[in-house]
Amino acid sequence: MPLDEEYGAPSDEEFETRVARAMHHTTGEFPPHSADLVRRSVGQGRRMRLYAAARITAAALAVVAAGGGLLATGALGGHGDGTPERLRTAAQGRTGQPASRAAAPVDGDEMVRTLRSLLPPGGTVSHASGRGTDEGESGVRAAAELTYTTAEGSSGIDITVGRLDPGIPGDQQGDGGCLPVEVRPYDTCTTQKLAGGAVLDTTKSFTYPNADSGQKRWYVVLTTADGAQLTVQEFGGGGEKASSGGADPLLSVAQLTSIVRSPAWHKVIAALPAPQGTPATPAERAPGARLTRVLKAHLPHGGTVSDVNASDGLVQLVHDDGHGKNMVEVDVQFDRTDDLAGHMGCAGVSGDCAATTLGDGTRVKKVRGTSEKGGSAQVWSVDVLYPDGRRVLAREVNSFAESAPVTRPRPELSMDQLRDIALDKGFFTG
Numbered sequence: 001m002p003l004d005e006e007y008g009a010p011s012d013e014e015f016e017t018r019v020a021r022a023m024h025h026t027t028g029e030f031p032p033h034s035a036d037l038v039r040r041s042v043g044q045g046r047r048m049r050l051y052a053a054a055r056i057t058a059a060a061l062a063v064v065a066a067g068g069g070l071l072a073t074g075a076l077g078g079h080g081d082g083t084p085e086r087l088r089t090a091a092q093g094r095t096g097q098p099a100s101r102a103a104a105p106v107d108g109d110e111m112v113r114t115l116r117s118l119l120p121p122g123g124t125v126s127h128a129s130g131r132g133t134d135e136g137e138s139g140v141r142a143a144a145e146l147t148y149t150t151a152e153g154s155s156g157i158d159i160t161v162g163r164l165d166p167g168i169p170g171d172q173q174g175d176g177g178c179l180p181v182e183v184r185p186y187d188t189c190t191t192q193k194l195a196g197g198a199v200l201d202t203t204k205s206f207t208y209p210n211a212d213s214g215q216k217r218w219y220v221v222l223t224t225a226d227g228a229q230l231t232v233q234e235f236g237g238g239g240e241k242a243s244s245g246g247a248d249p250l251l252s253v254a255q256l257t258s259i260v261r262s263p264a265w266h267k268v269i270a271a272l273p274a275p276q277g278t279p280a281t282p283a284e285r286a287p288g289a290r291l292t293r294v295l296k297a298h299l300p301h302g303g304t305v306s307d308v309n310a311s312d313g314l315v316q317l318v319h320d321d322g323h324g325k326n327m328v329e330v331d332v333q334f335d336r337t338d339d340l341a342g343h344m345g346c347a348g349v350s351g352d353c354a355a356t357t358l359g360d361g362t363r364v365k366k367v368r369g370t371s372e373k374g375g376s377a378q379v380w381s382v383d384v385l386y387p388d389g390r391r392v393l394a395r396e397v398n399s400f401a402e403s404a405p406v407t408r409p410r411p412e413l414s415m416d417q418l419r420d421i422a423l424d425k426g427f428f429t430g
Helices: 012-018 035-041 049-056 108-117 253-260 263-271 288-298 415-422
Strands: 061-064 071-074 124-131 141-150 153-163 188-193 199-206 216-223 228-236 304-311 314-320 325-333 352-357 363-370 378-385 391-397
Touching: 108 124, 108 141, 108 153, 108 263, 153 263, 199 253, 216 253, 228 253, 228 263, 288 304, 288 314, 288 325, 288 415, 325 415, 363 415, 378 415, 391 415
Parallel strands: none
Antiparallel strands: 061 071, 124 141, 141 153, 153 228, 188 199, 199 216, 216 228, 304 314, 314 325, 325 391, 352 363, 363 378, 378 391
């Protein structure tokens, strides 16, 4: 999601998305128009709402190039379908007060010079712009982006340098870690722990993650032991979405790794203020471990479970009964009565829909539809809203990912089985 053209404070849309996998914590304020939209928009810091971002909105810090018109994204992504769903580090301490800076600020021009100095010799640079540690209201993220060109072609390259908030779990913010196969089926990602406690994540992906073709997007994330995070990404053929071809980016993953690990960024890290304050503790939560345990108990015996991706309020996994992989997920939310008013019926819902109200006032909506990602996958869901506002949304797809090729003729679980899962109150206790 873009920032304003002055690299100032995040837009309302960006803030909602980020403070949405706190994307598991703000986009959830907006009632979905369909079962799929609900799942995708629920985030409140939820690592999976990176996931939601990949579905409905960008989760990236965009850096607008001056003069050249190149739009590159910081950290993990750009916008639209090319962006994973991640919570971005808040631009200001949780108390709302700017933190003190221990070192002299680094301006945008120096950010560009540093990035340029780390590129291989022999190429040319254009469309360069940067953001310093003292720009905007808080200066928590510094950035630089440019287009690098050689006789072999062009790549859009950008880097962001920031600090993670110590008051937020690491899997609910920043850009590190590998995205789940259910979300990014065509990513090739590795994670390496380095000496001293740093973690290095490298990913080969595509600008549009729902296909294994088109413009390639490679990125590397270095998270230091003390909470600094550097992310460099590269788009083959030019800036993000500037090319539809499948050419490899000019710099290898190893060269991108050398950039983020360069001591040249130490000065920038030292100039960044540390986030302050502690986020409020949610009054209610559904731990991922509990959700995983309850969901697994409902799966048919004799199959195999893989690709488990769980966080507070959301669990996804892939189950294979021997007849093909099937993705199943459960999303648990609280205080949704007002937000879902008018959305628990079948009006305007595409596909086969049935809505009922149980004797205790619990509302149940069952939908058999197709993927919104344009593929041939079938998406079956059961949505349960209790009178007290608790909500469980259970979904399944006849593939290991909604955007991947189907792996079985139809989803594995029947609608009755999916309904039993959604009505299991064990998701809230135990």
